[in-house]
Amino acid sequence: MEFKDSQAIYLQIADYICEQVLLNKWQPEERIPSVRELAVQLEVNPNTVMRTCELLQQQEIISNKRGIGYFIHPDAVKKIRQFKKDSFISNELPSLFRSMYLLDIDVDELKPYYEKFKKSNFR
Secondary structure, X not given: OOOOXXXXXXXXXXXXXXXXXXXXXXOOOOXXXXXXXXXXXXXXOHHHHHHHHHHHHHOOOEEEEOOOEEEEOOOHHHHHHHHHHHHHHHHHHHHHHHHHHHOOOOHHHHHHXXXXXXXXHHO
C-alpha cells in the first residue's frame, strides 16, 4: 500500500479496512487479519495498526474478542457508508460542485461517465 503525505497513516489504514468491507472482501462478523499480520502486509509499525483498530472500535466498525482478534461489526457496512457519505458531502462535494459550476457542467452530463466507471471498476 502506498501512503499519501496528506493524511495520517493510521487514517489511511482505516480507509483501507473500510474499503475491504464495502467491497465485500471482509464480511460482517468475520475475523480480520491480526494487528501483526496487517502491519507486515502494509509495511507499517504494529502500533500504527493498533491505533487504527482503536479508532475503528470507537466507531463500532470492528470489535475485539479478547484473545481471538478483531471482527467486523454486524452493522459495519451501514456505519461505514453513512460516515463516508457525510464526509464526502461535507468535504469533497463542494469542490466538485465549484468545478462543475465554473466549467458549466450539468449533473446530467456526468451520468454516462459514472455508469462507465461503475462498469469498468466494479463488475
